[in-house]
Amino acid sequence: MYLDENLGRTYILDKLAILIPCYNEGKTIRKVVTDCLASCKGIPNTSVYVYDNNSTDNTVSEAKIAGAIVRHEFQQGKGNVIRRMFRDINAESYIMIDGDDTYPADEIPAMVNEVLEKNVDMVVGDRLSSSYFEENKRPFHNIGNVVVRKSINFFFKNDIKDIMTGYRAFSYQFVKSYPVLSQGFEIETEMSILAIENNMHIENHVIEYRDRPADSFSKLNTYSDGLKVLRRIISLFKDYRPLHFFGLISLLLILIAAGLFFPNVWIPYLHTGLVPKMPTLVVCGFLLITGIILFSSGLILDSIVKKEKREFEFRLIQIHNSFEDQIR
Structure with missing residues (x-):
C-alpha cells in the first residue's frame, strides 16, 4: 500500500x-x-x-x-x-x-x-x-x-x-x-x-x-x-481478419476456375455448341461453389469478430472499474 x-x-x-x-x-x-x-x-x-x-x-x-x-x-x-x-x-x-x-x-x-x-x-x-x-x-x-x-x-x-x-x-x-x-x-x-x-x-x-x-x-x-x-x-x-483471409482464397479459386473455364469450355462451346471437356466443367463448378462458400464464411466470421471487439470494449470498462476499486 x-x-x-x-x-x-x-x-x-x-x-x-x-x-x-x-x-x-x-x-x-x-x-x-x-x-x-x-x-x-x-x-x-x-x-x-x-x-x-x-x-x-x-x-x-x-x-x-x-x-x-x-x-x-x-x-x-x-x-x-x-x-x-x-x-x-x-x-x-x-x-x-x-x-x-x-x-x-x-x-x-x-x-x-x-x-x-x-x-x-x-x-x-x-x-x-x-x-x-x-x-x-x-x-x-x-x-x-x-x-x-x-x-x-x-x-x-x-x-x-x-x-x-x-x-x-x-x-x-x-x-x-x-x-x-x-x-x-x-x-x-x-x-x-x-x-x-x-x-x-x-x-x-x-x-x-x-x-x-x-x-x-x-x-x-x-x-x-x-x-x-x-x-x-x-x-x-x-x-x-476473416473476410480478408477467406476472401483472398475465394478470389484465387474463382480466378483458377475462370482460367480453366473460358479457354477449355466456353470458347469451344461457342464454336461447336458442345462441351468437349466435361470433367473440366465439373472441376470449375466445384471451385466456384467452394469460392462462394469461403467468401460467405468470411462474411459471417467478420460479423462475429466485430461483435467480439464490441464486447472487448465492455471488458475494458469492467477492468477499469476493477482498477478504481483498488484505489482507496
Missing part, C-alpha cells in the same frame, strides 16, 4: 511491477535484477518478480540474492510464464524484461512514464532502430526479425517497429484484458497483434541493445521457433 502524493490517493497495488520470465539465466539474472532496482529508486512501491520456468542452474538463488521476489511456473514455455505473471500480479504499470542482460534497465522510468502519464497501453522497446543489427551475432535472427515485422506490417497495417522484442511496458488494462493463447516465443507477436486489432494505444521507445555475454546462451531456436511465429501470424490474420 502506498500514497500517491500527486493524486492524493492510497493504492493497495504496486505502482510498478517488473516482470522477468527466466529459464537458466543464472549467469545474468543477478545483474538484471540489481540494475532494475537501481533504475527505479525514484518510483515508489516497485517490486521485481522473477518467474522461474524449471531452471536447472542457479537462477533462483541468484535472483533472491539480488532482491527479487521469486515465483515459479512449472508449465514450460515463455507464453505459459507470461500467462501466470499477468494473472498473479496487480500493479498500476508493468515492465516485462528478459533475464539475459541484453536490455538497458535505465530505460524503465521513461517507458513507465509513457504508461502513467500518457495512458499508453503498451510501450515497445525498439531494438531494431538502434544497435540490434550490429550487436546481434546471429544473422538468421536478424533476418527473422525483419521478416516478422514486414509480415505484420503487410497483414495488419501498423507502426510497431520491433515485433519480437521482450522489453515492454504495459498498463493495468492491457495486462488484465490480454488472453494469453501462445505457449512459447510466439507470445510477443500475439500481444502485438492483439493491441493493434483492439485499437490500444501503442508507442515505440528506442532502446540500445547489447548481445548476450559470451557464457550465456539463447533458448530461441531460429528455425523451429521462427516457423511457429510465422504460423501464428497467419492464424491470427485468419482470426482477426
Whole structure:
C-alpha cells in the first residue's frame, strides 16, 4: 500500500511491477535484477518478480540474492510464464524484461512514464532502430526479425517497429484484458497483434541493445521457433481478419476456375455448341461453389469478430472499474 502524493490517493497495488520470465539465466539474472532496482529508486512501491520456468542452474538463488521476489511456473514455455505473471500480479504499470542482460534497465522510468502519464497501453522497446543489427551475432535472427515485422506490417497495417522484442511496458488494462493463447516465443507477436486489432494505444521507445555475454546462451531456436511465429501470424490474420483471409482464397479459386473455364469450355462451346471437356466443367463448378462458400464464411466470421471487439470494449470498462476499486 502506498500514497500517491500527486493524486492524493492510497493504492493497495504496486505502482510498478517488473516482470522477468527466466529459464537458466543464472549467469545474468543477478545483474538484471540489481540494475532494475537501481533504475527505479525514484518510483515508489516497485517490486521485481522473477518467474522461474524449471531452471536447472542457479537462477533462483541468484535472483533472491539480488532482491527479487521469486515465483515459479512449472508449465514450460515463455507464453505459459507470461500467462501466470499477468494473472498473479496487480500493479498500476508493468515492465516485462528478459533475464539475459541484453536490455538497458535505465530505460524503465521513461517507458513507465509513457504508461502513467500518457495512458499508453503498451510501450515497445525498439531494438531494431538502434544497435540490434550490429550487436546481434546471429544473422538468421536478424533476418527473422525483419521478416516478422514486414509480415505484420503487410497483414495488419501498423507502426510497431520491433515485433519480437521482450522489453515492454504495459498498463493495468492491457495486462488484465490480454488472453494469453501462445505457449512459447510466439507470445510477443500475439500481444502485438492483439493491441493493434483492439485499437490500444501503442508507442515505440528506442532502446540500445547489447548481445548476450559470451557464457550465456539463447533458448530461441531460429528455425523451429521462427516457423511457429510465422504460423501464428497467419492464424491470427485468419482470426482477426476473416473476410480478408477467406476472401483472398475465394478470389484465387474463382480466378483458377475462370482460367480453366473460358479457354477449355466456353470458347469451344461457342464454336461447336458442345462441351468437349466435361470433367473440366465439373472441376470449375466445384471451385466456384467452394469460392462462394469461403467468401460467405468470411462474411459471417467478420460479423462475429466485430461483435467480439464490441464486447472487448465492455471488458475494458469492467477492468477499469476493477482498477478504481483498488484505489482507496
